[in-house]
Amino acid sequence: MRWIKYSAVIGAEITLRTSGSPLDEAKNSALQVTEAGEIDRASSIDALIAGxxxxxLPMLDAIEVAVGYPYANHMILPWQDEILIPADRLAYAESMLEQQYGIVRSDWYCEIFQERFACPAIASAIRRDVVDEIVSACKKQKLRLRRVHSLLADTINRQSGAPDADAVFVSHQSGGYEFAFRRDGIWCNAFALRGIGQTAEQCLISASMMANHFPTNIHFSEYAIPHDDVTATEIATATDADAALENNHAPV
Structure with a gap:
């Protein structure tokens, strides 16, 4: 292979994978801990990418990053006829996310996806400090960063063809689940739920009740990697114990 393409999922775990490597081939890495006993996520990301x-041809190596629970919040962005300019739509999405989750705009990176004229879209807010940490780590190692987006967007974009008219897209990454619901061809709800102590089925039932929608088409994407004995070097996975965030809940 002349060059390597990596993909990364950052959430309650940090998972790095090379192109052509099966997801179940993983290696667990211990996170660095400060003298105060707190997990140092930035140093852990630095160490993972450095390794x-x-x-x-290292100048051609590249990485794409998807950020998930608990470092991302989601909501449905209603269509507004008078808001068409991209910069205005982004400001509109930031305002709506701020109202929904009480976030400080400067602390979050916002994206809008699944946009279609005169239809609701999905807006996501991604923790800016996490994005800054991965950008910094890539710069130190001269690793080209191709894209940073939400794990939910990555999950939906991986589906071939147009989404089903009635469906739910589910991303599972250690510690939490992210959901996007469609009803009659329209995105109708998007949010994340803490998943510790619950099965995927239990979380899906809870999410469906909160969304008041029980679609039969379920698109489930598993990003969590077992922590059992694994030996491949292509993936490094590390548990991030500072994962809990307040106000990261589904709208009622």
Missing amino acids: LPRSA
């Missing part, structure tokens, strides 16, 4: 194998 990645590089190709014979």
Whole structure:
């Protein structure tokens, strides 16, 4: 292989994967801990990326990053006829996310996806400090960062063809689940739920009740990697114990 493409999922765990490597081949890495006993996420990301194998043409190596629970919040962005300019729509999404979750705009990176004229879209807020940490780590190792987006967007974009008219898209990454519901061809609800102590089925039932929608088309994407004995070097996975965030809940 002349160059390497990595994909990363950052949530309650940090998972790095090379192109062509099966997801179940993983290696667990211990997170660095400060003298105060707190997990140092930035140093852990630095160490993980610094330890990645590089190709014979390292300047061509690249990484895409998807950020998930608990570092992302989601909501449905209603269509507004008078808000069409991209910058205005982004400001509108930031305002709506601020109202929904009480976030401080400067602390979050906002994205809008699944946009269609005159239809609701999905807006996501991603913790800016997490984005800054992965950007900094990539710069230190001269690793090209191709894209940063939400894990929910990544999950939906991976589905081939147009989404079903009635469906739910589910992302599971250690510690939490993220959901996007469609009803009659329209995105109608999007949010994240803490998943510790619950099965995927239990979380899906809870989410469906909160969304008041029980679609039969379920698109489930598993990003959590077992922590059992694994030996491959292509993926490094580390548990991030500072994962809990307040106000990261589904709208009622």
